[in-house]
Amino acid sequence: xxxxxxxxxxxxxRGYRVARERLRSWLDSDLFYSFRRRPGVILAATVxxxxxxxAAFAPWVAPHNPFDLATLNLGDAMTPPAWMxxxxxxxxxxxxxxxxxxxxxILFGSRMSLLVGxxxxxxxxxxxxxxxxVSGYAGGKLDAFIMRVADVQLSFPAILVxxxxxxxxxxxxxxxxxxxxxxxxxxxxxATSGWVRYARTVRGTTLVERxxxxxxxxxxxxxxxxxIMFSHVLPNALGPVLVLVTLHIGEAIITEATLxxxxxxxxxxxxxxxxxxxxxNEFLFSGEWWITVFPALELVALVLAINVLGDWLRDALNPxxx
Amino acid sequence: MPHDSRxxxxxxxxxxxxxxxxxxxxxxxxxxxxxMLVVGFIAFSLFNFVGDPVAQMVPPxxxxxxxxxxxxxxxxxxxxxxxxxxxxxxxxxxxxxxxLRIGRPVSKLLEERFPATFELAFTASLIALIVGIPAGVxxxxxxxxxxxxxxxxxxxxxxxxxxxxxxxFLILVFAVWLGWLPSFGRGDTVQLGFWSTGxxxxxxxxxxxxPAITLGFFxxxxxxxxxxxxxxxxxxxxxxxxxxxxxxxxRAVNFGHALKNTLVPVITVTGLQLGGIIAFAIITEQxxxxxxxxxxxxxxxxxxxxxxxxxxxxxIGLIFVVINLVVDLLYYAVDPRLRVESGGAR
Numbered sequence: 001x002x003x004x005x006x007x008x009x010x011x012x013x014r015g016y017r018v019a020r021e022r023l024r025s026w027l028d029s030d031l032f033y034s035f036r037r038r039p040g041v042i043l044a045a046t047v048x049x050x051x052x053x054x055a056a057f058a059p060w061v062a063p064h065n066p067f068d069l070a071t072l073n074l075g076d077a078m079t080p081p082a083w084m085x086x087x088x089x090x091x092x093x094x095x096x097x098x099x100x101x102x103x104x105x106i107l108f109g110s111r112m113s114l115l116v117g118x119x120x121x122x123x124x125x126x127x128x129x130x131x132x133x134v135s136g137y138a139g140g141k142l143d144a145f146i147m148r149v150a151d152v153q154l155s156f157p158a159i160l161v162x163x164x165x166x167x168x169x170x171x172x173x174x175x176x177x178x179x180x181x182x183x184x185x186x187x188x189x190x191a192t193s194g195w196v197r198y199a200r201t202v203r204g205t206t207l208v209e210r211x212x213x214x215x216x217x218x219x220x221x222x223x224x225x226x227x228i229m230f231s232h233v234l235p236n237a238l239g240p241v242l243v244l245v246t247l248h249i250g251e252a253i254i255t256e257a258t259l260x261x262x263x264x265x266x267x268x269x270x271x272x273x274x275x276x277x278x279x280x281n282e283f284l285f286s287g288e289w290w291i292t293v294f295p296a297l298e299l300v301a302l303v304l305a306i307n308v309l310g311d312w313l314r315d316a317l318n319p320x321x322x
Numbered sequence: 323m324p325h326d327s328r329x330x331x332x333x334x335x336x337x338x339x340x341x342x343x344x345x346x347x348x349x350x351x352x353x354x355x356x357x358m359l360v361v362g363f364i365a366f367s368l369f370n371f372v373g374d375p376v377a378q379m380v381p382p383x384x385x386x387x388x389x390x391x392x393x394x395x396x397x398x399x400x401x402x403x404x405x406x407x408x409x410x411x412x413x414x415x416x417x418x419x420x421x422l423r424i425g426r427p428v429s430k431l432l433e434e435r436f437p438a439t440f441e442l443a444f445t446a447s448l449i450a451l452i453v454g455i456p457a458g459v460x461x462x463x464x465x466x467x468x469x470x471x472x473x474x475x476x477x478x479x480x481x482x483x484x485x486x487x488x489x490x491f492l493i494l495v496f497a498v499w500l501g502w503l504p505s506f507g508r509g510d511t512v513q514l515g516f517w518s519t520g521x522x523x524x525x526x527x528x529x530x531x532x533p534a535i536t537l538g539f540f541x542x543x544x545x546x547x548x549x550x551x552x553x554x555x556x557x558x559x560x561x562x563x564x565x566x567x568x569x570x571x572x573r574a575v576n577f578g579h580a581l582k583n584t585l586v587p588v589i590t591v592t593g594l595q596l597g598g599i600i601a602f603a604i605i606t607e608q609x610x611x612x613x614x615x616x617x618x619x620x621x622x623x624x625x626x627x628x629x630x631x632x633x634x635x636x637x638i639g640l641i642f643v644v645i646n647l648v649v650d651l652l653y654y655a656v657d658p659r660l661r662v663e664s665g666g667a668r
Contacts, residue, residue: 152357152360155597155642155646156597156601156642157597157598157601157602159601159602159604159605160601160604160638163604163620163623164364164635166623167368167622167623167626167631168364168368170623170626171368171626171628171631250482254482254484257484257486258484258485258486258605261484261486261605261608262604262605262608262620262623263620263624264620264623264624274484277486277487277490281490281609284490284493284494284498285498285505287498289494289498292490293494296487296490296491299484299487300482300483300484300487303482303483303484304479304482307481307482
């Protein structure tokens with residue numbers, strides 16, 4: 001960020017004017033233009049925003065608290081959705097085998113899914129960007145080593161890497177700690193499976209930027225390599241990283257859902273969407289399809305919306321890829 | 323690439339290509355062995371992470387001397403690298419010890435489960451090719467028809483769908499609502515030597531349908547989009563224009579000339595996908611309770627059954643490394659440009 005030296009006398013309307021101008025220049029930008037022109041993207045943004053808000057404010061929005069055992073009524077178990085025969089207005093999307101409201105469970109579940117997905121993406125980004133910067137800037141043996149590891153990991157599917165890390169942690173941790181740490185283990189496992197893309201992209205940019213004059217100038221005046229990497233090289237790599245992040249979130253959510261579906265994700269006391277699908281899966285044959293179908297649909301809608309946004313961002317920020 | 327940079331005339335392969343091929347194969351082989359050693363090391367450290375095996379094996383009243391004797395008998399007092407070497411030696415012979423959960427030799431368990439996974443993966447790849455290639459050709463030739471658009475949209479949506487959700491929806495529609503197809507297990511199998519096959523019985527084939535579609539869906543969309551983009555590329559080339567100018571029929575141009583030239587990358591990608599299919603079979607096998615290696619592995623992860631995890635890991639690692647190696651070598655054999663490049667012509 002460029003810090004401009006402003007005169008001290010800052011009159012109140014000034015900040016307002018700056019904000020208004022910022023808003024106007026953003027509304028005039030190519031990015032917003034390409035957003036406005038595509039109804040599919042607007043729809044995706046709306047859906048993503050609605051689902052994210054529902055997840056973020058789940059404790060206040062949800063009609064019931066699915067984790068408060070006192071409010072559960074076994075007599076209400078297996079109630080079908082409101083529009084079917086036997087359904088009730090109290091439980092819009094029906095209830096599961098323990099009388100939990102499916103809608104509330106979905107809201108809390110998507111909270112968990114989004115939380116794990118976002119944390120894992122951020123962790124993967126931080127690790128990947130750091131390794132990419134170091135790799136590209138330092139070069140030599142360190143670079144060769146990091147990139148070799150990346151190559152090997154890339155030849156295995158992400159889900160397998162995540163499963164492996166998860167399994168390793170399970171085998172290494174004492175049993176009583178497992179449930180407490182399951183959340184963090186999951187985040188680390190998903191992040192481990194996704195750091196390579198960031199490292200490769202950032203390394204590529206770093207290799208190009210390293211030899212430019214402004215970096216040489218910074219080196220000549222004796223700035224610390226870490227300072228050069230983070231304040232000079234990194235800003236030039238952020239565009240592609242932003243696109244990667246958007247595309248990665250959806251993937252991380254899918255990986256989390258898959259692990260939870262396989263029964264090695266978050267503990268069942270804190271279900272994510274994948275856990276809900278797994279639990280509901282048992283009732284598919286007895287006719288209670290809503291217990292599994294609604295969480296599955298929420299998951300699909302969430303990932304699809306995020307992916308459409310990611311695709312749009314990639315096209316909008318990089319016209320060459322179109 | 324660290325290679326000699328002898329000058330070479332363009333377009334003519336000199337006799338010195340042979341040692342280059344040899345060096346290339348050797349380098350790839352060494353790389354593959356290195357990867358396998360890393361995989362083996364991870365599997366080995368799995369064993370060492372899980373507590374102290376001696377503590378589980380001796381009775382609680384045992385003295386320190388008893389423990390030391392046991393430790394010596396198991397070879398745990400030897401230096402780390404000797405233990406690792408022993409592990410590798412056993413692994414090469416397929417000896418991974420007993421499963422902690424089932425109590426039978428791991429290699430035996432994997433051997434029993436392998437045919438199920440293989441038949442599933444094979445059928446899924448077949449579906450991906452048989453449906454994916456024609457779909458790709460169609461969407462490339464009739465770019466603007468609504469069927470093409472529908473197929474492309476479906477494939478985009480399909481990529482965003484987690485694998486297990488496709489399986490669950492298929493079960494819901496075809497097994498629960500319509501009742502046409504079974505939703506779990508392999509049906510009846512026939513034993514041919516050590517291989518148990520579901521291909522020969524009606525119920526075996528029926529049981530295969532839903533899992534194979536679930537597993538094949540992702541590679542199918544991949545093959546379709548690949549064939550489409552390759553076809554579009556080829557159809558623009560001069561020799562296709564020339565073929566049309568010669569008055570060849572559409573059929574001869576599209577299939578005899580264009581499609582043939584798109585097949586090399588398709589085969590490569592399918593080959594590379596095969597490893598992914600076997601890995602993703604873990605999920606499909608869980609959804610359909612398919613008694614393959616993936617189901618065995620996921621149960622092992624849940625129960626921290628280390629020997630099974632280690633063995634599966636080594637096996638999958640081996641499959642991946644072999645597939646990558648074969649594809650690399652095939653590419654080298656098929657695409658002459660690669661040979662020139664690694665020969666230092668560029």
